Amino acid sequence: MNSKFRINGLDCANCASELERAIRKIDGVISVNINFLTQKMDIEYAENNKEEIIEKVKKVIKRQEPDVTIEKI
Amino acid sequence: MKKRIIKIIIALILYVFSIVVKFDNIWINNAIFILSYIIVGYEILKKALRNVFRGKIFDENFLMTVATIGAFGIGEFPEAVAVMLFYQIGELFQSYAVNKSRKSVSSLMDIRPDYANVYRNNKEEKVSPNEVKIGETIIVKPGEKVPLDGYVIEGKTTLDTKALTGESLPREAFEGEEVLSGCININGVIKLKVTKEYGESTVSKILDLVENASSRKSKSENFITKFALVYTPLVVVIALLLAIIPPLLIESQDFSVWLYRALSFLVVSCPCALVISIPLSFFGGIGGASKMGILIKGSNYLEALSKVETMVFDKTGTLTKGVFEVQKIKAIDISQEELLKLTAYSENYSNHPISKSIKKAYGKEIDENQIIKTQELPGLGISAIIDKKDVLVGNEKLMNEKNIPFSKCNDVGTILYVAVEGKYAGYILIADKEKEDSKKTIKELKKNGIKQTVMLTGDKKSVGESVAKKLGLDKVYTELLPDGKVKKVEELLKAKSEKGKLAFVGDGINDSPVLALADIGIAMGGLGADSAIEAADIVIMTDEPSKILKAIKLSKKTMIIVKENIVFAIFVKILILILTALGLSTMWWAVFADVGVSIIAIINALRALIVKNIK
Numbered sequence: 001m002n003s004k005f006r007i008n009g010l011d012c013a014n015c016a017s018e019l020e021r022a023i024r025k026i027d028g029v030i031s032v033n034i035n036f037l038t039q040k041m042d043i044e045y046a047e048n049n050k051e052e053i054i055e056k057v058k059k060v061i062k063r064q065e066p067d068v069t070i071e072k073i
Numbered sequence: 074m075k076k077r078i079i080k081i082i083i084a085l086i087l088y089v090f091s092i093v094v095k096f097d098n099i100w101i102n103n104a105i106f107i108l109s110y111i112i113v114g115y116e117i118l119k120k121a122l123r124n125v126f127r128g129k130i131f132d133e134n135f136l137m138t139v140a141t142i143g144a145f146g147i148g149e150f151p152e153a154v155a156v157m158l159f160y161q162i163g164e165l166f167q168s169y170a171v172n173k174s175r176k177s178v179s180s181l182m183d184i185r186p187d188y189a190n191v192y193r194n195n196k197e198e199k200v201s202p203n204e205v206k207i208g209e210t211i212i213v214k215p216g217e218k219v220p221l222d223g224y225v226i227e228g229k230t231t232l233d234t235k236a237l238t239g240e241s242l243p244r245e246a247f248e249g250e251e252v253l254s255g256c257i258n259i260n261g262v263i264k265l266k267v268t269k270e271y272g273e274s275t276v277s278k279i280l281d282l283v284e285n286a287s288s289r290k291s292k293s294e295n296f297i298t299k300f301a302l303v304y305t306p307l308v309v310v311i312a313l314l315l316a317i318i319p320p321l322l323i324e325s326q327d328f329s330v331w332l333y334r335a336l337s338f339l340v341v342s343c344p345c346a347l348v349i350s351i352p353l354s355f356f357g358g359i360g361g362a363s364k365m366g367i368l369i370k371g372s373n374y375l376e377a378l379s380k381v382e383t384m385v386f387d388k389t390g391t392l393t394k395g396v397f398e399v400q401k402i403k404a405i406d407i408s409q410e411e412l413l414k415l416t417a418y419s420e421n422y423s424n425h426p427i428s429k430s431i432k433k434a435y436g437k438e439i440d441e442n443q444i445i446k447t448q449e450l451p452g453l454g455i456s457a458i459i460d461k462k463d464v465l466v467g468n469e470k471l472m473n474e475k476n477i478p479f480s481k482c483n484d485v486g487t488i489l490y491v492a493v494e495g496k497y498a499g500y501i502l503i504a505d506k507e508k509e510d511s512k513k514t515i516k517e518l519k520k521n522g523i524k525q526t527v528m529l530t531g532d533k534k535s536v537g538e539s540v541a542k543k544l545g546l547d548k549v550y551t552e553l554l555p556d557g558k559v560k561k562v563e564e565l566l567k568a569k570s571e572k573g574k575l576a577f578v579g580d581g582i583n584d585s586p587v588l589a590l591a592d593i594g595i596a597m598g599g600l601g602a603d604s605a606i607e608a609a610d611i612v613i614m615t616d617e618p619s620k621i622l623k624a625i626k627l628s629k630k631t632m633i634i635v636k637e638n639i640v641f642a643i644f645v646k647i648l649i650l651i652l653t654a655l656g657l658s659t660m661w662w663a664v665f666a667d668v669g670v671s672i673i674a675i676i677n678a679l680r681a682l683i684v685k686n687i688k
Contacts, residue, residue, distance in 0.1 A: 011164075012133070013348045017298055033288040036349075037175060037356045042288065063127065 028053040084113035114157040140339035147329040163668030178360035184236040184255040186220035202271040223265035230261030239366025289371025301344040312338035340663035346642040350674035357681030358631035366614040378628035382573030388530035390580035399434035401502035419457040465492040510619040
């Protein structure tokens with residue numbers, strides 16, 4: 001399953017790759033790509049309990065980058 | 074953004090004031106410095122505190138905070154404020170530059186339609202293109218973008234395809250014609266029957282492709298990510314050692330001198346210049362390419378393009394037009410015009426591609442009253458009576474059969490011999506024509522570092538070799554079936570050098586296995602050909618080979634920018650680090666190595682967007 005998010009408020013490209021690494025560690029996340037320049041995040045994740053996975057992703061973002069907000073596109 | 078600028082300006086005024094006006098009590102100056110520091114650095118301090126509680130000690134906010142507070146600690150008030158001030162100015166500039174390039178790239182791709190005028194219940198409704206279903210009727214007025222793919226059911230107009238192809242060649246659209254989304258309607262009102270949903274329409278496919286392009290990272294980008302991962306911790310550790318070891322080992326060494334050097338290290342510890350400028354260069358390059366009608370699916374392909382040494386072309390539709398055209402008319406005892414006319418009249422009722430090309434070359438209205446009789450002679454040609462004249466049009470066999478003496482033509486292509494009133498009157502040569510820019514492109518590719526150009530074709534040996542010779546290709550392999558092309562490309566891949574890349578250029582229609590096999594698959598004439606867009610790594614929207622040359626030039630330019638930035642940033646940083654360790658540099662230089670280098674690298678990266686001078 002694939003989802004795209006707009007990701008607002010990321011300060012630097014380095015933060016983007018750090019955030020990417022953190023999200024990749026989440027159970028159920030198959031791949032993630034954060035594009036600092038286009039402000040987009042692509043996540044591929046397991047079909048079952050997808051809502052739970054997205055919640056976890058949001059939590060990780062909140063912890064790593066409290067100023068960042070995401071919205072689904 | 075505005076708030077940040079105001080803060081920086083206030084802090085800057087306070088800072089300059091405190092440097093220029095010296096109070097008797099130095100603590101008044103220092104208090105102004107601290108005030109300036111808090112105004113400009115508050116956000117950073119807040120973030121630093123937050124991040125360090127999360128264990129992110131190599132966070133740039135934290136390192137900047139340590140460096141500046143440390144500088145306060147050893148009494149270097151002006152330096153402490155300056156580091157924070159310039160750091161903020163640099164950050165501001167960085168987000169300005171990134172925003173600007175984001176905007177200019179998205180304006181290049183300003184082809185996203187905002188709405189569609191759909192015809193429902195006998196009324197026109199303005200809806201989002203997403204809501205329109207296949208089979209519905211939409212109306213496109215002058216000046217509007219075509220929102221979805223479809224075909225014209227009413228009206229006619231001229232369309233501007235610049236947004237899709239990079240060239241403002243107007244294209245006529247009339248009833249029955251297919252129209253692609255993303256074109257701009259110039260003058261007439263047209264009604265379209267929608268054939269594809271928005272998500273499947275040309276415009277959204279193209280946008281998807283370019284927007285996802287920068288997620289396929291190049292080697293340079295991966296190198297930088299790895300470099301950044303090592304660089305910051307390494308510099309921080311050295312800074313720590315620098316602050317502790319020398320004062321302990323060497324007697325009579327002032328602790329504050331070494332602390333100052335260590336703090337300067339921290340200022341240089343952020344790899345920002347590289348981390349932002351390298352992806353930015355690729356982003357700009359991909360954006361610039363799409364402005365020229367070249368879609369590149371990833372930074373990795375843009376990078377690989379600069380290393381191509383073998384370029385393999387498919388013949389038909391790539392180097393040649395793939396359509397038959399009259400190439401030569403040789404008339405004997407009658408005028409060329411007359412010969413062409415009689416042939417066109419004789420072929421009038423045939424729908425064969427050859428007949429069509431002759432009628433096209435003739436170009437005038439055919440007066441069917443003059444065609445008294447035509448008869449098809451299977452395997453030979455046509456016998457006709459045109460305006461009281463007996464005409465025979467056909468191949469060699471026909472001439473032999475009718476015992477007409479003729480001189481054989483040895484040119485490559487399809488040859489139609491013509492006899493009028495039982496007497497040989499000349500021939501017409503019809504062949505697939507090379508594209509206008511094919512020859513020049515092959516020649517120029519050689520000048521731009523391509524070592525070998527190869528042509529593959531399923532055509533006869535004589536045809537293939539003659540075209541290859543005409544265009545100046547190094548090698549040609551003829552009479553290949555599709556799997557033969559795969560085998561040849563495999564051989565060529567083995568034969569090339571390890572670092573060099575092999576690119577295959579085709580029209581994407583039946584060569585997808587080869588496109589996938591090559592290091593870089595380039596499909597031409599992508600406009601309207603979905604299969605080409607999907608199969609290739611690089612899609613050229615028009616069908617001009619010269620665009621390949623442009624793409625290579627752009628990739629070389631981008632790679633030069635990338636290398637300049639890597640070398641420049643690393644060199645300056647390491648130089649300042651060494652000088653700082655030896656005590657030959659100050660914290661001011663450290664600020665330059667951090668902020669100054671970032672700004673210069675970003676400005677350089679923005680050059681990748683400019684494609685005006687690529688010819």
